[in-house]
Structure formats: structure tokens, C-alpha cells
Amino acid sequence: MKSKFLISTTNNIEGTPIKRYIGALCSNIVIGTNVFSDFAASFTDFFGGRSDSYKRKLEIIYDEASKELKQKALNIGANCIIGFKVDFDEISGKDKSMFMVSVSGTACVVDYPDNDNENDFKAEIITQSDLDKEIYRRFIVDSINNNVTLSHAWVEFLLENPQVEIIPKLLERYSSCCDSLPFAEETKDLEKVLLAFPKEKLIPIIYSDDLSNHKSYIAIIKNGGYFDAKSILNFLDIDIHVAIILLEARTNYYTKEDLSYMKQIIDKLDNLPNTGKIELTKGGLLGKEQMKFICEKGHRNDPEAEFCNCGVNLKGLTKTEVDIINRFKIKTKVLDEVLG
Known part of the structure; x- marks a missing residue:
């Protein structure tokens, strides 16, 4: 059950003893409202009823804040968050309005039971909206797997419901579009969808042997903050020039494990054989x-x-590559001093 992760509003998880408390975490997400959604919301409020535009925005930022909090917990070795709390607020000023959601909780390590049978659960009832959503999901997945052009109408659904199984197809199509139609609407939509995937899902796929043949993937790694020291270390033996470019990528958090791999990267670069x-x-x-x-x-x-x-x-190596390596060495040195 190493891959399992729970977020609970309670202070403990029934049947799962807490081995270690790591610390309190907090995440804040702010998103702006535009003129059209504000108008739609005020129009609904005036005549009564639900404001679906605001509801959708609140759901999006809630999901983003929860994902960020979970990622923070994963990065420090936790597999559970207890005492989860969420707070919504609206920030207004200078004729502008923004939504903010704050989530917090305590990251900890718990012992999940080995005989967890949650995957054996089968629903005995399903709403019409959930059924429609599942049918629509399967339609989108099947279309993408059959190389159908990504429809702009599918983007919002995929952003809110990432489908991990289609990552290879999305990457393949993104690379093809970048080569032929780099400024097309589909290219932008593909990048937007790919950047919505969590780090742990995209990294094992994008850092593949084919990375040398798909230079467009580098843009995804850089724009999405998908720096992964272990993957880059392994890639040095495949294509050193691409690996050096990837040293400029960033990530939201760095761990001691990252630092260890970064030192190994520097050691390998310092001991490169002469080509001249x-x-x-x-x-x-x-x-x-x-x-x-x-x-x-x-x-x-x-x-x-x-x-x-x-x-x-x-x-x-070129001068540009040497400069990238030197900046990476400075970054690693500072990390070593801070994390050490």
C-alpha cells in the first residue's frame, strides 16, 4: 500500500496507526474572475438560483490547493494528511475580484493495512450525471487513442479529470504538432493538458529514451517544473547534450534525495572523457x-x-552548456548548505 495517500478531516485514521508526525502544512491558491463570469454570477444572484460560474471556479481552485498540499506532503515523505481544513475567501480591490482557497493539515506517516479491499468495492447506485460523465470520459480517451485531433471542448474536462493512461498519446501528438503546427490552437491545448498532470505521473513517461527524438518534451519539462535529478542522471548516458539542457529545469521542492542525485550529476560531468x-x-x-x-x-x-x-x-561541450553546468553547480552548492 505504499502508493496509497489519504486526506482526512479527522485527527486519526481508523485502523491505521500513526507512526510519525512530520509537521503542519498549508497551501493557498488564488484565481481571478473575469468580466463574463462575474456578469453571469451577478445575473444569477439577481434573479435567484445557483451561480454555476462561481461554483466551477471554487471547485477548480479547491482541487488545485488540495493537489499542492498533497504534493508538499509527498515531498517530505508523508503518506497521509490529517486534520484537513479548507477556507474560501474573496479578495476585491480596484474593480477586480479574485477567489482564494486556503487548505491546511498535518502531514504524517501511517501504517496502512495490507488487507485493504477498497478496490473490491462496487457501487450499487449511480446518478445520471455521473453516468454521463463516465460515458464522456471514455469517448475522449478512445478518441485520443485513435489519434483524433484534441478538441478544444475536451480541454476543460481533462484539466479537471486528468487521464493518466493517455499521457503517451498526448505527448506523441504534442511532439507532432510542435514540428508541424507549433502555434496551432491544438498545440497550446495539448501543452495545457499535459502540464495539468501531477509530477509523479508524468515524469516516468516523459523522461524516456525517446526524449532525444522529441525535443519538444523539453518545453513541457521546463514549463511544468518537472525537474527530476534521478532521471537526468540516467539520461546522461543516453544523450549528454539533452541532459545538460534539462539541468535548467526547475521543481517546486527539493529533497535530500534530489541533492544526492544532483551531486552525482556534477561528479559525472566533471569526469567526462575528452572527445578532442x-x-x-x-x-x-x-x-x-x-x-x-x-x-x-x-x-x-x-x-x-x-x-x-x-x-x-x-x-x-559548447560555451552555453558549460555555463548551464556552472549555474547548476552553484544551485547544488546552495542546496547542500541549506539542506545540509
């Missing part, structure tokens, strides 16, 4: 032998030259 060489060469039949820096492409340079005229150094 420095050796004695003759400058013609009667020329004297001179030391020359010969790059991996066979170009000859003065031995003092750090980079060849073609742009690479003795290790086969």
Missing part, C-alpha cells in the same frame, strides 16, 4: 612541431584555446 585531444602536430613538411588543440571534428586550434572555432571544448 592536445598533441604535437607539424605545420607542413618543414614546419616545426607545435602543440595543438584538436576538437572532436578534427579542427586545429592553439593549445590555450578553451573552445574551438566550431564552438566545442576538449570535452565536446
Whole structure:
């Protein structure tokens, strides 16, 4: 049951003893309202009834805040949040209005029973709306798996109901669209949907061997904050140049485990084999032998030259790549001092 995670408003989970309390966590999400939703809400309020536009926004920010709180807990080694509380508020000023939701709870580690049979539960009743939602979900999943163009109308549903099983297809289509139609509406929608997936679901798929052939995935990793030191360390043996680009990616949180892998990355980069060489060469039949820096492409340079005229150094790295590595070293050093 290592993958199980519960969020409870109670201070304990029945039948699951708490092994360790880690600490209190809080998450706040703010989202703006636009003119149309404000008008729709006020129109409904004037005549009575429910304001679906506000309701939808509240549901979205509640889900986002809960996901962020859960991710914070996962990053510090928790598998449960107890004492969960949620508070909604509206912030107004300068003719602008925003919703804010604050969620909090205590992160802890609990012992889940091995004989949990929650997956054996079958519903004995289902509402019409839930049935319609499931039919619509299956229609979208089947359409994407059959390479149907992502409809703009499906985006909101997928943002609120991420479908992990279609991540490979979404990535494949996103790469294809970036190559042929980089500014198309579908390309933007695909990126938006992909960025909605939680880190632990997308990372194992996007850091694949095909990353070298799908450079567009790098944009997803950078824009989504999907930095993963362990995956980048492994990718150094597949494509060092792509791996170095990924060192610029970020993540919301860093752990001591991340730091350990980051140090291993630096150690590997510091011990890269030479792709070029420095050796004695003759400058013609009667020329004297001179030391020359010969790059991996066979170009000859003065031995003092750090980079060849073609742009690479003795290790086969460009100046841009060396700068990225140096910034990564500074980042790792600061992390080491803070987390150490």
C-alpha cells in the first residue's frame, strides 16, 4: 500500500496507526474572475438560483490547493494528511475580484493495512450525471487513442479529470504538432493538458529514451517544473547534450534525495572523457612541431584555446552548456548548505 495517500478531516485514521508526525502544512491558491463570469454570477444572484460560474471556479481552485498540499506532503515523505481544513475567501480591490482557497493539515506517516479491499468495492447506485460523465470520459480517451485531433471542448474536462493512461498519446501528438503546427490552437491545448498532470505521473513517461527524438518534451519539462535529478542522471548516458539542457529545469521542492542525485550529476560531468585531444602536430613538411588543440571534428586550434572555432571544448561541450553546468553547480552548492 505504499502508493496509497489519504486526506482526512479527522485527527486519526481508523485502523491505521500513526507512526510519525512530520509537521503542519498549508497551501493557498488564488484565481481571478473575469468580466463574463462575474456578469453571469451577478445575473444569477439577481434573479435567484445557483451561480454555476462561481461554483466551477471554487471547485477548480479547491482541487488545485488540495493537489499542492498533497504534493508538499509527498515531498517530505508523508503518506497521509490529517486534520484537513479548507477556507474560501474573496479578495476585491480596484474593480477586480479574485477567489482564494486556503487548505491546511498535518502531514504524517501511517501504517496502512495490507488487507485493504477498497478496490473490491462496487457501487450499487449511480446518478445520471455521473453516468454521463463516465460515458464522456471514455469517448475522449478512445478518441485520443485513435489519434483524433484534441478538441478544444475536451480541454476543460481533462484539466479537471486528468487521464493518466493517455499521457503517451498526448505527448506523441504534442511532439507532432510542435514540428508541424507549433502555434496551432491544438498545440497550446495539448501543452495545457499535459502540464495539468501531477509530477509523479508524468515524469516516468516523459523522461524516456525517446526524449532525444522529441525535443519538444523539453518545453513541457521546463514549463511544468518537472525537474527530476534521478532521471537526468540516467539520461546522461543516453544523450549528454539533452541532459545538460534539462539541468535548467526547475521543481517546486527539493529533497535530500534530489541533492544526492544532483551531486552525482556534477561528479559525472566533471569526469567526462575528452572527445578532442592536445598533441604535437607539424605545420607542413618543414614546419616545426607545435602543440595543438584538436576538437572532436578534427579542427586545429592553439593549445590555450578553451573552445574551438566550431564552438566545442576538449570535452565536446559548447560555451552555453558549460555555463548551464556552472549555474547548476552553484544551485547544488546552495542546496547542500541549506539542506545540509
